[in-house]
Amino acid sequence: MTHIHFIVNPIAGKGNNNIGLDLLEAYFDTNLYNIVIKTADYKKHAIKLTQESISERAAIIVACGGDGTINEVASCLVHTSVTLGIIPLGSGNGLASHLNIPKNIDKALQLIKLQLTKQIDVGLLNKDYFFSNTGIGFDAQVIKNYEASNGRTLTSYIKAALKSLKKSDKLIDVETKLKGHIINHRPFLIFISNSNELGYKVSLTPKASLEDGMLDILIVSKLSVIKIIVFMLLMALKRHHILKEVSTYQTENIKITQKNRPLFQIQIDGEFKMIKSRTIEITVLEKALNVIA
Template sequence: MKHIHFILNSIAGKGNNNLDLKLINKYFDKSDYHVVIKPTFYKKHAIKLTQASITEEADIVVACGGDGTINEVASCLVSTSIPLGIIPLGSGNGLTSNLNIPKNIESALEIIKNNTIKKIDVGLLNQHYFFSNSGIGFDAQVIKHYEASRKRTLSSYIKATIKSLKKTDILTEVETTFNNTTLLHKPFLIFISNSNQMGYNVSLTPKASLIDGKLDILIAPKLNTLKIALFTILMFFKKHHILKEVEIHQTKEIKITQNNKQLFQIQLDGEFLMIKGNSIQISVLEKAINVIA
């Protein structure tokens, strides 16, 4: 008998999420599967629940929520043999869009039932894993304002974007080191991606791959007001790369250093995070997690 554990964030996305045990048993028969549903009640609770599931020798752990919930669950499963299943209940759903996992619960359950395993790369920022993307500068501020909003909708995301445009001086001069080259930047944003989706069908790195063993890096310098507005508009149409100021690179690792500050404001898979210190190290772990997709 296989043990399958569902880690459920009931307030992800629009909230009021629920898993019907009868529906789950339709796909996972009681004679073959022991089903456990574990609801989360606070931020980072999914980490504790997943760690407990590992101790309980779960055969499959399913993250039911948005990118933040998926990150918490998946971070515990890196370098283990336990596959990650996903039921996307969030608003953005960046990673699941890249994996072509549908938002329809029954369709997602069907994928988990079929149990086709894909090994994907994992990003590592200092000691923090990410599976879709991370960034500093403008995008981190967007997530900061988005988290402060009460609703997890596209309109809230657009409002957070507009609010972030009013303050674009979060980063001072930074030094980036990658591919044996060190450069100085005064960036508008530095975006590091493992996936070709950010969520809401928005992408800064449409050519990124979960299985190529590389991270896609987008660096945009500080721009004037008109260029920032143009960049933002083009971003929603995946055409931002036509701006000559925008740099796109691929690398296995990158170090970012800021000499005048001891704190980084970062977004990590759509969650706002502050990291102390004047430098961060980002790298890729090749095929480090098993995902059902």
């Protein structure tokens, strides 16, 4: 019998999902599957629940929520034989979109039932895993303002971005090492991506792949407010790379050292985080996670 556990974020998808035993038993024969549903009631709770499910010998653990919930569940499954399933219930759903996982719950369940798996790369920032992207600078400030708002919609992201414009001149002074180069700069944005989508079909790294063993890096140097607006408009059109201030790289690792304080404000898979360190090292772990896609 296959043990399949569902870790559900009850407030994802406006809290109106109907993931319960009645629904799941319609897809998974109880003679073949042992179905367990667990509810993640607070931030980081999904980590504890996933660890419990691993000890309970779950073969498949399904993250039901947004990119934050998926990150918490998937982080426990790196370099294990347990397979990750995803039912995308969040606002952006960037990772699920890259993996062609439907937003429709019924279709996502049909995909999980097929159990067509692949091995994907995983990003590692110091000791934290990421599966879609991470970044410092403007995008981290956008996520910080987004989390402080009450909304979880595209409009909320836009409002957070506009609010972040007011502090866009407060840049950090860093040294960036990648591909044998050392760059001393005060960047508007350093974006490190494992997948090709932020969410809402928006992408800063359209050529990124979860299966190439590489990280896609986007570095944007200091911009005026007008240039920032131009950058955002071009980003919506997937033409932001034409700006002279934009540089792109592919690499297996990148090291960023902050010169003026031992603290980084960073976003990891769309979640804001403070890292108390003067240096962050980011690498890629090839084929480190089994996922249904």
